[in-house]
Amino acid sequence: MGTATDEVIQRLYEAPPDGFVAARTAAIEQARKAGDRATAKRLAALKKPTVAAWVVNLLALRRPELVEELAGLATALRDAQRGLDGEALRELTAQRRQVVSALVSAAGxxxxxxxxxxxxxxxxxxxxxxxxxxxxxxxxxxxxxRLIRAATYAGFGEVPRPRLRLVTDAPDEAEEEGDDAEVIELPQPSARERAADERRRREREQRKRELRRRLGSAQAAERRADEQLEKAENAERDAGHVVEDLDAELAELERRRTEAQAEVARRKQARRDAERAAAAARREVGDVQAALEDLEGDEPD
Known part of the structure; x- marks a missing residue:
């Protein structure tokens, strides 16, 4: 029975590749918030699959019985190769093509x-x-x-060929002279055939060397690309954290700005109230002074 982490990984590889990085980042953040560093590290190591790999993953995860059928046929084919069963090989090869075609259709x-x-x-x-x-x-x-890229195979290899011999009609001589008298090997290839075979062998070896060189270069490029991807993903996460921090700071600043605006409004109203009180006091002073002057003017000398 799979763990919760295995279920998360399965969902990642079942989903279309375009959303893989975002979904993985979300899963990593969730694991970190839960304090599960081991799971976060395990998720961070996952690689984004190609579209072809994703299609094969879907088949393996949704229709595992079809993949097992393919594996069973492969075993039968290898047994037929080892047993040099030509008729079985022909039948299984035809069946292989049919099964692979059906699986490709199902995966699609x-x-x-x-x-x-x-x-x-x-x-x-x-x-x-x-x-x-x-x-x-x-x-x-x-x-x-959990494939991350498609795989290829040049062919199913060469079936070992028996050494062909022609049995003679001289059993008595065979008993006296041994196995060498019992059989006669078929004629050896001509010089031209041998030269052609040697040329083909050299060409195959050269092709192998070239492919190995290309494979080494491709693998090195893949490692560099994976490293760059990891750095880019880490940088993306770090930038996301910076944005989150800035959003939090902006929210705090906005809260403080709202409070400050409210305080300004309160201070402005207090000023207006003070201005009205001052004006009223000045009017009162004027009225009292005027009344006092009137009284003083009415007094006899």
Whole structure:
């Protein structure tokens, strides 16, 4: 039974890739607020899947029985290869194509239901499922539902070929002279055929070296890109925290501004009241002075 964190991770890899970073950031923040640093660190290490990887993840998470069917067919195909069963190989190879095609179709339906109108790289999905049939390690990765990129496989390898021999009609001589007299090897390839085979071998080796070189460069570029992505995500989170802090400061400043405006209004009203009181006092002083002058004027000399 999966943990709560496993369920969160499953939801991340089931959702369309466009929202992966935002959803992961929200999950990390939730874990941090809960004081669960281990979960936050685990979530921060998750990588955003490509669209093709997401489609395969949907298939593995929503229809795991189809992925298991694919794995069972892969086992049967490898057994047929080891047993040099040509008829079974032909039948299983045809079946493989049908099963992979059906799984690609099922995965496409799941993805379109989740994200209508999305452009799906179904060729990469097919290549990944084909690779899962050839490589148990890739199959195991597919089963997790947490692929981050599509996989490829050049082919299902070469089936070991038996050494062809022609049995003679001289059993007595075979008993006397041993196995070398019992069989006759088929004619050796001509010099031209050997040269062609050698040329093809050299070309394959050169191609392998070139592909390994490209793989090394691609892996190095991937590591650099992942590092840059991680730095960008960390910077994004830090910037988000700064914005949150500034929002909090702005809210506090706005509260203080509102209080200050109210205080200004109160002080203005107090000033007006004081002005009216002062005016009334001045009028009273004038009236009293005038009355006093009148009285003093009416007194006899």
């Amino acid at each position: 339906k799941l993805a379109r239901a989740e994200e209508p109108g999305i452009k799906l790289p179904l060729a990469e999905v097919e290549a990944t499922l084909t690779a899962a049939m050839a490589e148990p390690e890739i199959a195991a990765q597919v089963r997790t539902g």
